[in-house]
Amino acid sequence: MAQGTLAHEPQLKIERAGNKVTAVLAGPWTAEHARVVETLAGEIAAQADRHHLIIDLAGVQRLDTLGAWVLDRTRHELGGSGLVSDFVNATPEQGILLNEVAYRGFQELPKPKPSRFVDFLVDVGRTVAEAGNDLVRGVAFLGQLVSAFVRVLLNPRRFRGSAVVNQLEQIAYRGVPIIVLISFLVGAIVAQQGIFQLVKFGATPFVVDLIGILVMRELGVLLTSIMVAGRSGSAFTAEIGSMKMREEIDALRVMGLDPIEVLILPRILALIIGLPLLTFLASIAALLGGGVTAWVYGDISPDVFLTRLKASIALNTFMVGLIKAPFMAMIIGIIATLEGLAVAGSAESLGRHVTSSVVKAIFMVIVLDGVFAMFFAAIRY
Amino acid sequence: MLERHHPAPLENREVIIRVRGIEVGFGEKTILKDLDLDVYRGEILGFVGASGQGKSVLTRAILGLVPKRAGTIEVLGQNLDELSSSERRLMERHWGVLFQQGALFSALTVKQNVQVPMREHLDLSDRLLDELAMLKIEMVGLKPDAADKLPSELSGGMIKRAALARALALDPDIVFLDEPTSGLDPIGAGEFDELIATLQRTLGLTVFMVTHDLDSLYTVCDRIAALGEGKILAEGPIEAMLASDHPWLRSYFHGKRARAALAGGA
Numbered sequence: 001m002a003q004g005t006l007a008h009e010p011q012l013k014i015e016r017a018g019n020k021v022t023a024v025l026a027g028p029w030t031a032e033h034a035r036v037v038e039t040l041a042g043e044i045a046a047q048a049d050r051h052h053l054i055i056d057l058a059g060v061q062r063l064d065t066l067g068a069w070v071l072d073r074t075r076h077e078l079g080g081s082g083l084v085s086d087f088v089n090a091t092p093e094q095g096i097l098l099n100e101v102a103y104r105g106f107q108e109l110p111k112p113k114p115s116r117f118v119d120f121l122v123d124v125g126r127t128v129a130e131a132g133n134d135l136v137r138g139v140a141f142l143g144q145l146v147s148a149f150v151r152v153l154l155n156p157r158r159f160r161g162s163a164v165v166n167q168l169e170q171i172a173y174r175g176v177p178i179i180v181l182i183s184f185l186v187g188a189i190v191a192q193q194g195i196f197q198l199v200k201f202g203a204t205p206f207v208v209d210l211i212g213i214l215v216m217r218e219l220g221v222l223l224t225s226i227m228v229a230g231r232s233g234s235a236f237t238a239e240i241g242s243m244k245m246r247e248e249i250d251a252l253r254v255m256g257l258d259p260i261e262v263l264i265l266p267r268i269l270a271l272i273i274g275l276p277l278l279t280f281l282a283s284i285a286a287l288l289g290g291g292v293t294a295w296v297y298g299d300i301s302p303d304v305f306l307t308r309l310k311a312s313i314a315l316n317t318f319m320v321g322l323i324k325a326p327f328m329a330m331i332i333g334i335i336a337t338l339e340g341l342a343v344a345g346s347a348e349s350l351g352r353h354v355t356s357s358v359v360k361a362i363f364m365v366i367v368l369d370g371v372f373a374m375f376f377a378a379i380r381y
Numbered sequence: 382m383l384e385r386h387h388p389a390p391l392e393n394r395e396v397i398i399r400v401r402g403i404e405v406g407f408g409e410k411t412i413l414k415d416l417d418l419d420v421y422r423g424e425i426l427g428f429v430g431a432s433g434q435g436k437s438v439l440t441r442a443i444l445g446l447v448p449k450r451a452g453t454i455e456v457l458g459q460n461l462d463e464l465s466s467s468e469r470r471l472m473e474r475h476w477g478v479l480f481q482q483g484a485l486f487s488a489l490t491v492k493q494n495v496q497v498p499m500r501e502h503l504d505l506s507d508r509l510l511d512e513l514a515m516l517k518i519e520m521v522g523l524k525p526d527a528a529d530k531l532p533s534e535l536s537g538g539m540i541k542r543a544a545l546a547r548a549l550a551l552d553p554d555i556v557f558l559d560e561p562t563s564g565l566d567p568i569g570a571g572e573f574d575e576l577i578a579t580l581q582r583t584l585g586l587t588v589f590m591v592t593h594d595l596d597s598l599y600t601v602c603d604r605i606a607a608l609g610e611g612k613i614l615a616e617g618p619i620e621a622m623l624a625s626d627h628p629w630l631r632s633y634f635h636g637k638r639a640r641a642a643l644a645g646g647a
Contacts, residue, residue, distance in 0.1 A: 032503070033505075034503055035504055064552035065520075065552050065584070087531055096583050101520075344533070346487035346531065346533045
């Protein structure tokens with residue numbers, strides 16, 4: 001088998017007699033020796049200086065589609081310059097193969113001429129139009145979501161409580177360790193930097209105000225939203241996307257079930273309940289991290305820390321962070337589902353949509369946070 | 382009926398796959414036990430069995446995708462367990478596999494799919510790489526414009542054909558087909574059977590075909606092996622299957638659908 005034939009190379013001997021050139025082939029004319037086969041075929045073409053070429057296959061041990069193709073291609077190309085060529089001594093199997101692969105040109109399909117500049121403009125235009133479409137689809141989807149929610153409210157038997165609880169476990173409960181850990185670390189780092197900078201002004205105790213306000217108003221909810229977008233948003237897109245790929249969504253529809261009610265509403269409700277809970281935990285963890293750093297690194301005892309914290313933050317500081325959380329949840333949920341429903345066909349498309357779900361969700365979370373900052377500043381809350 | 386060259390008598394034919402005493406199981410469950418099977422060069426072997434009996438498992442065990450607990454598998458005279466990794470690579474050039482769902486790489490076009498094994502195993506010029514891929518695509522009966530399509534843009538029958546083109550990319554000696562006609566309409570299935578027979582004749586293939594399609598068994602298979610209870614219940618040409626007394630074989634080959642296929646095939 002292979003080892004035996006690998007030792008040999010395809011061989012060619014050219015013999016001339018009268019107005020005939022005979023190419024005597026030997027050895028394996030197979031794909032393993034593609035380069036040699038091609039070189040030798042070129043050799044045949046170069047040596048064929050008489051009227052009649054005979055290609056003698058008697059010594060060929062093995063011939064595969066590649067060998068047959070190259071030989072017939074050579075014959076065909078020589079035929080173009082008026083030269084007659086024939087195969088002789090082919091075994092019946094080789095004859096069938098040569099017949100089957102008979103050379104033919106493959107016409108190149110016309111390809112549009114690429115122009116970098118035009119491509120660039122097309123890309124930009126497409127991206128802008130896509131962003132506009134995203135917005136329209138987002139708003140339309142929000143409408144569908146609200147109407148599904150109202151339907152469920154009017155007919156509470158259709159509410160899927162167990163699905164919501166199940167999703168809550170996935171989103172909130174299982175997310176607790178990592179979100180608490182990250183918030184704790186970020187709280188500690190912010191406190192350390194705060195102390196390091198404030199000590200120059202002899203204002204170390206103000207680090208408590210810094211931590212308290214920053215964590216409550218911004219950091220807690222932002223960190224949580226970003227983590228949830230990465231953890232749960234991607235999972236939604238992947239779940240819904242693969243269900244779409246396997247026609248499971250269509251299956252729901254033909255059974256008279258509304259995919260939004262069955263799949264999407266429970267997930268978004270779970271997000272809306274879960275994200276504020278996680279935000280609360282994240283804020284506490286960040287305060288704890290800040291407190292520990294302040295104690296260890298800034299010599300601010302827990303007593304002092306707690307007293308100053310009480311003085312610096314009020315209920316509204318806490319509420320600002322918490323009010324934002326359900327909105328963040330909405331936007332993460334909507335983006336994740338829309339991306340999931342946009343998955344088409346291939347596994348590659350699924351991957352692309354999961355990535356874009358996370359990227360868009362994180363971006364929108366930050367934009368929304370900025371909008372809220374302006375809003376709260378305007379109403380002086 | 383297709384006109385096909387019939388292989389030489391059993392005794393003087395080369396055994397291309399020799400399976401001896403193979404045992405495969407998952408956890409507590411033993412699926413194949415002490416199974417022997419020979420596949421001869423140049424034949425089309427139809428492999429039948431009830432669902433869940435381990436037809437695919439045997440195929441996957443031969444291909445090395447499922448570990449076996451005991452037994453030996455020889456392909457082209459070489460024991461697969463004794464091959465070094467480079468010999469194993471060489472061996473893999475000698476077989477092509479058509480998976481049930483096609484298993485085309487979804488990110489690549491049909492042409493690129495066919496070129497994957499060629500790029501991996503052969504040293505080809507760009508021109509030859511293109512021409513050969515197009516040749517294989519035409520050989521399996523696809524139109525040239527299918528070459529630049531992605532698998533998600535193809536119909537079920539086209540996916541099977543494209544996957545067959547990829548399985549044939551390296552001119553293998555053996556082709557494993559896992560339910561090649563499942564999911565095709567009867568006309569498409571008939572054409573696919575005919576295609577397999579034609580390619581088998583042109584390229585001198587040995588075909589190992591797992592199938593449920595009685596029409597395929599009647600029209601293209603030289604020999605049939607039936608799997609049940611973890612071993613081969615019976616093997617031989619269709620006449621031997623029809624004559625068998627085993628209850629499962631009787632109901633398989635003498636059921637309503639089988640009679641219809643017999644009437645149509647004969």
